[in-house]
Amino acid sequence: MRILIIGGTRFVGRHITEAALAAGHDVSLLHRGRTGPDLFPEAEHLLADRDTGLAVLDGREWDATIDVSAYLPSQIEALAGSVSTGRYVFVSTTAVYAPGQRPGFTEDSPLAELDGDGPVPDTVTGETYGPLKVLCERTAIERFGPGTLVVRPTYVIGPYDYTGRFTYWVNRLARGGEVLAPGDPSAPIQVIDGRDMAAWTVAMAGRGDGGTFHAVSPPPPFTFGDMLERIAAEVAPPGTTLTWVDTDFLHAAGQDGRSLPLWGEGGDTSINTADPSAARAAGLDPRPFGQSVREIRASEADFSVETTVTPAREAEILAAWHAR
Template identity: 40%
Template sequence: MKILVIGGSGFLGRAVVEEALARGHEVTTFNRGRSGPDVPGVEAVRGDRESSADLERLAEGRSWDFVVDTSGYVPRVVGASARALSGHAGGYAFVSTISALAGFPAEPATESTGLWPCPPDAGPDDGDYGVLKAGCERAVEEGFDGKVLIVQPGIILGPYEDVARLPWWLTRIARGGRVLAPGDPGAPLQFVDARDLAIFTLDQAERGVADRFLVTGPVGQTTFGEWLAACKEATGSDAELVWVDDTFLAEQGAGTFVELPLWGGPPAPGHDHFWSVPTDQARAAGLRVRPVAETVRDTWAWLREIPEERRRFGAHGIAPEKEEAILAAWEARSA
């Protein structure tokens, strides 16, 4: 097959490209060349998807069996790509998010759950991440004349993760000492390795599937305690995990998801179904997920190849002094 990957040099896009090349497909990537080098073996086309001239240049004289769009966040931008590539590809796979589903996570999610209201020509300021992704889905379905595959993943982890949730935890635990472990070690987690998401997406593309799928790990996949234990094992760290109560953390001003990656705060209405996403339809279509320990181990192996000064976590991770202050307060309260 001939496959066009919009993106292709970063996290999920890179996983799609590497998997497609391993299967013997011809791969073209379209990106600005800012997120990193393209994977050797691709036809790299430089351009900005927000430029109509660049999109026309990309499509001119070329055709593909399938487009895989891993980097669409603004509906009107995604719509322009879908229209430009319509007639130049047999199918278009768009990587959306489970957050595009209306009511989630307060309400349970299925493939038939409706999307948040968002028009296909919405701009970047017309909604939050999930709302805009819903508009992007509509933009592809309305703008592309061919088979449309919509993939709605949950949390994505694995090597090359640029959001830096798992990389931050690995680096923090590798540093050792007393580590603030948030909430209940038995709290459930559910995620998909980028490589498994890539495999599933390409499987559907090869079969010419036009459908939508929720793609993440199985319900009950792991717990926060098991996940951090896997981080300790992968790094060989002697860190001491100090589990601090959800409510106490909230009282101390600990930030959810970003400051303490993947910690959602005290149980509260509105997040009831975040870690219980059903994947029956995707599993019936062939989704398989690797063991959590493998994702953690492989991410640490990749991370070790990067000099510590080049590890960028953006806003993720709690400041050491704040972590120490919370641990001291927790110890004082416990005493």
């Protein structure tokens, strides 16, 4: 099968490209050439910026197009006017849902909408990210037809994760000692290994299956406390302890979801309770959580991002918490 991947060299896109090549497909990558330009010499590389012109697609046809880099409905409109493809796959997000979801909510649950009747914003922010993805999904189905496949992942984990969110916790717990655990341990969380999502997405594209699916794991209930404890069980040395520090204290100490990743900061985390049964029935088979943790530790032990809390600052916050 001939597959066009829009943005196939970074994190999720890279996993999808690897899965497509491993399955023996003929792969073309449309990207700007800024990230991983030397990756995948066996694939065709089409260098273009989707926001400034897609003439490189003229006269070409693909059996399937997998899009991992659309954040605005205008980007999908432009692609639909430029590409000839048998089927279209859009990688969306569980952030499309409105707040206040019930645990185990399904794919037909209420979606987030933009406020007001003004023009569609062309800037992605924390407030517009989910509603704009909703519009992207609707545009995809309108332009590419009801056979469109929409994949809604939660937090994606695994190798190549440039965000370092989940990787931070793997590496922090592997260091051991007293670990600052933020907020409410009962807050829900879900993740999906990018390799598992990628293999399933490529298989779905190959079968021509459409519809909307949650690419999430584990099924609820699964909490932030569960996550840290299960990571610790895989990588933490003896004597490692978790000290839970409440949200108000952390905010007063200048901490947020960038310094302590995946922490909900006391906000609505109900979107982290999605029901994965439809995707499971369609073949999504996530590897065991502990396996992901061990493999991330093996491949990303030296990875860090500048925004996460430093060991010295973590120790200061813990000392202040104990002294309060």
